[in-house]
Amino acid sequence: MALITINALQTTLQTTRETLLSAADGDGIVSRDDFQRLLEQTEDAMEKAFLDYFYNFLIKLEDRPNVRVTREVIDNGIEFITKEIMPNFEVKLRFTQKTNQKIAQINALAFPIAEELLKITDYRQTLSPREVSEQIGEYTGALFFDDLGSEAATPIASFFLEHSSPDLSPKSFVEALGLNPDEPKGIVSRFEPADLILQHFIDKHNEELAPKARAVVELMEENLSDLTVIVLGEEYTPVYESNHPVYVVGIGLNGNLAGFESTVIWT
Numbered sequence: 001m002a003l004i005t006i007n008a009l010q011t012t013l014q015t016t017r018e019t020l021l022s023a024a025d026g027d028g029i030v031s032r033d034d035f036q037r038l039l040e041q042t043e044d045a046m047e048k049a050f051l052d053y054f055y056n057f058l059i060k061l062e063d064r065p066n067v068r069v070t071r072e073v074i075d076n077g078i079e080f081i082t083k084e085i086m087p088n089f090e091v092k093l094r095f096t097q098k099t100n101q102k103i104a105q106i107n108a109l110a111f112p113i114a115e116e117l118l119k120i121t122d123y124r125q126t127l128s129p130r131e132v133s134e135q136i137g138e139y140t141g142a143l144f145f146d147d148l149g150s151e152a153a154t155p156i157a158s159f160f161l162e163h164s165s166p167d168l169s170p171k172s173f174v175e176a177l178g179l180n181p182d183e184p185k186g187i188v189s190r191f192e193p194a195d196l197i198l199q200h201f202i203d204k205h206n207e208e209l210a211p212k213a214r215a216v217v218e219l220m221e222e223n224l225s226d227l228t229v230i231v232l233g234e235e236y237t238p239v240y241e242s243n244h245p246v247y248v249v250g251i252g253l254n255g256n257l258a259g260f261e262s263t264v265i266w267t
Helices: 006-022 032-041 045-062 071-088 097-106 110-125 129-137 170-176 195-203 210-223
Strands: 157-161 188-193 225-232 243-251 257-265
Touching: 006 032, 006 045, 006 071, 006 110, 032 045, 045 071, 045 110, 071 097, 071 110, 097 110, 129 157, 129 210, 129 257, 157 243, 170 188, 170 225, 188 195, 195 210, 195 225, 195 243, 210 243, 210 257
Parallel strands: none
Antiparallel strands: 157 257, 188 225, 225 243, 243 257
16 A cells, blocks of 8 residues: 555645535535535545545534534634644554554544545555556566566566456456366466565566566555466466466456566476
């Protein structure tokens, strides 16, 4: 996941403020009707969920009957987060236990809104799998894969795959490729975490190419989960002859896959 900075959190708050006020019909008051229309116009589910949470957080924070969400109420909520909660943030994706305790002691509303703020900020910073694949494509020239006992280094290419299963498994991957997992070409001979493979991928490139290899790895680590290396075809069988497809991929926000592909040579 991407590193979350205080500036990124502040940007999230300001964007949310502007979004809420855009629904206020020019009077600076976001009524429940105004807000409902805003939610109906918001297509992204994560954005909609955060707006809903934030709007109700503002009302609870005011703690007074029949409060209306005015520009002042919105600014009060942002000031509370900025001055009371943010000084206790550590600039990283997850809280430490010590940070959790500090924020929880501020106010009963503090820790939940801190979690939601981190979640939506991370979501906004994260690239889609297709964007990850496109950016990897900008680095792939002259990069190669030489691991898993391959008898030669082979060029890599960026990879993107629409993947409808919520979890990455040998069966779901093969079926997403349009192969039959019960046939020889759909047999998965390697399916394992890619952490060590990705480190080797950087190390095997020379001083000139290593920065590009590192950029590929960082794109994957910051925007994808469940990074996995997958090799198709049993070893020493004629179905792929000596060249076996290898994929180093991860799951993106929408379940689709991105990474790079290459070949391992086993004779």
